[in-house]
Amino acid sequence: MNTTNVVNNDVTSVLTKRIYSKFDQSNINPTITEITEISLTNLKSNYNKVRTKGECLDTVTKMCELIKNGEYDPFRYVPPIVESVGQDKYMIVSGHHRFMAHRALDINTMLCVIVKFNDERERSIWRQLENTNGFDGFVKNVSTDEENIAYVSDLVNKNIIAADRKSIQDYILDARLVSKKAEKSINKIVNSVLKNTDNHHTYDYVKSWSDTEKKEVVEVLQNKFPNKKFISAAYKELEDCDYDHRTVVRICDSFLEDPTRPIVIVYAVNGADKQKIESIREFKPNHLVSSFVNRWTKVLELQSKGYDLNKLVTLDHLPQFGSEIKGTNDGIDDFIANFEKKYSNNDEVTEKLMEAMLTATGNDRKALKDRIKKILNGDREPQEITQ
DSSP states (O other), X not given: OOEEOOOOHHHHHHHHHHHHHHHHHTTOOOEEEEEEEXXXXXXXXXXXXXXXXXXXXXXXHHHHHHHHTTOOOTXXXXXXXXXXXXXXXXXXXXXXXXXXXXXXXXXXXXXXEEEEOSSXXXXXXXXXXXXXXXXXXXXXXXXXXXXXXXXXXHHHHTTSSOSSHHHHHHHHHHTTSSOTTOHHHHHHHHHHHHHHTTOOSSTTOOOOOOXXXXXXXXXXXXXXXXXXXXXXXXXXXXXXXXXXXXXXXXXXXXXXXXXXXXXXXXXXXXXXOHHHHHHHHHHHHHHXXXXXXXXXXXXXXXXXXXXXXXXXXXXXXXXXXXXXXXXXXXXXXXXXXXHHHHHTTHHHHHHHHHHHHHHOOTTOHHHHHHHHHHHHTTOXXXXXXOO
């Protein structure tokens, strides 16, 4: 083998464990053959298939500066990964920018890890993994969503990844293109790949509807069926206080305008896969309105017993004007200090206010207001309010 300076086994042991740990994180199982210096003349580039525009000159320049300044220590991170393609010939799987930097500086050899991948899927996962934001590297050069989508689409077209949602999603997670919690980002990539590869005429593909698109459909329906009220909506979860409440408020407004007119919600589920969409389609019709009606029915029951929700709610504005945000921390310190001063005896005050309201008799609003003022001013002996 035309290599030089085979690295000491003690040094490679730690590095080998680190690389295998990276493999395990992505559910791939390549074999490390050797960690050694390889002549640049024996290295072949695969033209950085991960990047549609090829290598980044700025990244190569930064790598050159690190090498010249003696700051490039390949043992700190994962060295370039290569694979044998013949007698003393190696294909670069990852590390193209470092290869170009070494060549630009007329350095004859580069420390590499010789690896045997089991298939093209594993090889592709490693190529993309090295270009993700969470990967250890001297110079960050993270692939864009567009580059990731284009690369995964190419793998589907070449039958390296099956053209179904699960296979594409598994690859995305193994290659660490997004985290497992980033459901919306995962679905965006899967849907884009399915569309790019002309595999979007199945239930695996999910279209996202913009507000403008939904409103256009609603306008058409409203013109065709004026005796109904059409409302556009978007949902993310089975129960979502934000999105559900927006819809219910509009439903209530329509109901108050005409309590006999049927109301039709035209909705889409965004950032979800087909299973979640099916679950929401099944859940929403029976729970959207009923859950809010039940909630407000209980509120009205408490109101009828003498509890007053309006009197329990206060609004405290954050500092926004220049005169309010002066000082440290954009005025937040003063805001919190004033808040603590105002609500330091909050529980005690609330208890007294509730007692004053519940023991009040008759319609003497002035007497009740005077009593509340005394409580807020620190009066510690609440007395029953009489007519």
